[in-house]
Amino acid sequence: MRLAPVAVAISLSAILSTAAVAGKVGVTVDAARTVKATGGASARTVRIHTDIFENDRLRADASGNAQIRLVDGTKIVVGPNADVKIDEFVYSSSSSVEKLTVSATRGAFRFISGSSGSAAYSIKTPNGTIGVRGTAFDVTITPQGTNIALLRGALTVCDRAQNCREVRNRCDYVLVGRGGVSQGRLNSDAVRGRTKTLFPLLEDETGLQPQFKQYSAGCTTVRTRNSPDPVERPATVPINAPPGLPAAEPAPAAANVPNNPGNGRAVGNAGEKFNDGARGNSVNAPGRNK
Numbered sequence: 001m002r003l004a005p006v007a008v009a010i011s012l013s014a015i016l017s018t019a020a021v022a023g024k025v026g027v028t029v030d031a032a033r034t035v036k037a038t039g040g041a042s043a044r045t046v047r048i049h050t051d052i053f054e055n056d057r058l059r060a061d062a063s064g065n066a067q068i069r070l071v072d073g074t075k076i077v078v079g080p081n082a083d084v085k086i087d088e089f090v091y092s093s094s095s096s097v098e099k100l101t102v103s104a105t106r107g108a109f110r111f112i113s114g115s116s117g118s119a120a121y122s123i124k125t126p127n128g129t130i131g132v133r134g135t136a137f138d139v140t141i142t143p144q145g146t147n148i149a150l151l152r153g154a155l156t157v158c159d160r161a162q163n164c165r166e167v168r169n170r171c172d173y174v175l176v177g178r179g180g181v182s183q184g185r186l187n188s189d190a191v192r193g194r195t196k197t198l199f200p201l202l203e204d205e206t207g208l209q210p211q212f213k214q215y216s217a218g219c220t221t222v223r224t225r226n227s228p229d230p231v232e233r234p235a236t237v238p239i240n241a242p243p244g245l246p247a248a249e250p251a252p253a254a255a256n257v258p259n260n261p262g263n264g265r266a267v268g269n270a271g272e273k274f275n276d277g278a279r280g281n282s283v284n285a286p287g288r289n290k
Helices: 003-022
Strands: 024-031 035-038 051-053 057-060 066-070 075-078 083-091 097-112 121-125 128-142 145-159 164-167 172-177 180-185
Touching: 057 066, 145 180, 164 172, 164 180
Parallel strands: 097 121
Antiparallel strands: 024 051, 024 066, 035 057, 057 083, 066 075, 075 097, 083 097, 097 128, 121 128, 128 145, 145 164, 145 172, 172 180
């Protein structure tokens, strides 16, 4: 009986060693035969159940679609015109990794992190790096830079000079380019009209298996909500101030929307209907449930 733990340890070690030697890190769940793999094994067209290896370079054409699941549950979609490489893959157990580095040089891809610790993941692009925390996001690399759409979780995005920005809100948009790291929203006027070309996987998920979908097309609609912004503190001077003191102005209400009781402060989101039938009067203030 005393030998059983030793035998188990030896068996596990043998399994990990075999996997490491073979270099297999995942398998294709679905593919449209529009992606080629080279580097980690012999050159091949990626099909369903194609094995993926460390150092594999995956290159797609304009209709590219390869959906890959790695051993720790990480999922990668190699999309249109993508060039993605599994640079480094270090096992920590049979179902998690100590380090996973993916580099991309062009095109569109989706990354959904698996069961490994956040520190294990690193995404490299020509413009900088992306750190992952329980995350799903889309990336498209263009001549203007690395475009990122956060679909779930959080990211740390850094340019080549290591100027970094924390990205925490679903539907946030980030561009890493010559001007550094800039951030906005996918439904902003500056981005919304370009999302179809910038993020093809976000705009059309019909070719994806359920486990690779994020159902985030709503990120591009005008009324997509952000996480609540901090509410500004009200002025310390009362509205009915005595002569000589400036009177505080009440928070402005949205056009044609009745004020919601808030003691002079903005409450709720503009036009949002609350349980008691009242409607909010502010775009930025946090409100109650609909």
